[in-house]
Amino acid sequence: MTQYKRNKLVEVSGKLAKVAMGSAYADVVIKNGTLVNVYSGELIAHMDVAVAEGRVAFVGNADHTIGNQTIVIDAAGKYIAPGFLDGHMHVESTMLSVTEFAKAALPKGTTGIFMDPHEIANVFGSEGVKLMHEEGQQLPLKVFTTFPSCVPATTDLEDAGASLEVKDIEEGLQWENVVGLGEVMNFPGVVYGDPKMCGEIEATINSGKAVTGHFPSEDDRMLQAYIASGVTSDHETVTREQGLHKVRMGMHLMIREGSAWHDVKEVIKVVTEDKVNTSNISLVTDDVSPQTLVEKGHLNHVVRRAIEEGVDPVTAIQMVTINVARYFNLEKDLGSITPGKCADILLLDDLQKVEPVTVMTDGNIIFDQGQIVADFPTYVYPSHIRSSMNVKRELTAQDFQLASRGNDERTSVNVIQVIENSARTAKMTATLSVEDGIIQPDIQQDVVRLACIERHRGTGEISLGFTSGFQLKSGAVASTVAHDSHNLIVMGIDEQDMALAANELIKLGGGTIVVENGRVLAQVPLTIAGLMSEKSLLEVVDEVAQLEGAWKQIGCPLNAPFMTFSLIALPVIPEIRISNRGLVDVTQFKLIDVELV
Incomplete structure (x- = not known):
């Protein structure tokens, strides 16, 4: 395992003491800033911080620690935090x-x-x-x-x-x-x-x-x-x-x-x-x-x-x-910024805006004046970690049709109601129509189809249900980010679109996707365990922006709908969730029926 070089205090304490006493010089001195002292709760003006071997050696007037090779950073007008x-x-x-x-x-x-x-x-x-x-x-x-x-x-x-x-x-x-x-x-x-x-x-x-x-x-x-x-x-x-x-x-x-x-x-x-x-x-x-x-x-x-x-x-x-x-x-x-501590230090122009100008870790400047100035190593995950989808067959529209257990034209069901900007859900009921024995979603009531498909062991297990709060008007979405078991979750109006979303995501190796009328609108491949991308931040941000636009296109106005959706299968936060085994009443920690008959 490659380890980032960091000095333990016991390895460098002698050098730090010498710098503090003035018998050795600091590697870096931050001069004349206002120190955020988290021990005393004070803002202390006109302070210096001397750094050696990646740790703080001296706090105060540090002129005696400056040598010919010492890097001096002017922090006048800035906060040192x-x-x-x-x-x-x-x-x-x-x-x-x-x-x-x-x-x-x-x-x-x-x-x-x-x-x-x-x-x-x-x-x-x-x-x-x-x-x-x-x-x-x-x-x-x-x-x-x-x-x-x-x-x-x-x-x-x-x-x-x-x-x-x-x-x-x-x-x-x-x-x-x-x-x-x-x-x-x-x-x-x-x-x-x-x-x-x-x-x-x-x-x-x-x-x-x-x-x-x-x-x-x-x-x-x-x-x-x-x-x-x-x-x-x-x-x-x-x-x-x-x-x-x-x-x-x-x-x-x-x-x-x-x-x-x-x-x-x-x-x-x-x-x-x-x-x-x-x-x-x-x-x-x-x-x-x-x-x-x-x-x-x-x-x-x-x-x-x-x-x-x-x-x-x-x-x-x-x-x-x-x-x-x-x-x-x-x-x-x-x-804290006190003697002996790791020199993890921020320079801030404004304590209200909290936007760092300079970021240092272990005495090394990592970010300065809007730019990352340090090198980052690459890390490659093994191939099997990037091949995590184990669904044995292609899914069809019929896989997403929930049959009614009764013979009536309408039936009552338990529904997972999501709450915007909250990790919680509410348990509600809705009365839905039944056509040819299949319980139908209802856009007017904001009740749409929901499915959770086991994706790790190839069992073929699929559970079905209904959810409300996303305000979908068409299409379907799917995701392998489904806390915490991260099975494949699918939500939508149309069964054909739900099958397409699921199958395309399986081909991608995991991620999240939005489809409408048989066409992929946006997708974010997450090939590391079906959870993380191998791409850069800005590439992922661009993909997610397209994804959020696609969510809106099919009717969803929520803030961060992807994250809200990703929690719909988490059976440890109240009140109701879906898992690959069925509908879960979290308040009772048990599986319950979707249909109330």
């Missing part, structure tokens, strides 16, 4: 490889991420996790991994391409820069003593690493049982009241601002109105689209949103620096 750390995110959601994501995130000020690669884990298990982790270790972006905990997300409601057992987690926790257990989505399993979940948590605690959470329920007894079981954080909070209670119960509150959901506006009130201590709160992205990366940014956008809602800029920066480092027990290396 620690690099931002994303405490919870899934790289796969960007549709980019880890390398291409790094090229997008670093210019936005993100110098470290804590990724939970449970998307690829659901397709290729530990092998997929290791490949993404290895790719991340060769980059100037610091890539830490929380080892996926719930693969599959549930054991009795869906089928993924792989499963991870306690022994896999125990092994993964030993890898360098694996810093914890990925989001523990099976919260009922935790509180009711499921041996697998309890074993994973025990292994993580014994390794001295973080157990990250996922708790969307409002059941207080269950929440406290969950915390008592060893889970220490949560990013699924959507209301101020939930956030306040979790902070009071000692959870590390991760406030999420992704592409398809926007939790900052409401949850940040625990800071702006409840005035809680913010040291146990961080800001995270969870899932972001490539479009969001280009148009809004990455963590700098989330920081900006917090500031717009009334959070002090220094406090907001603390929530993406020192708070994150402390939670993952990495404070000795990351999260």
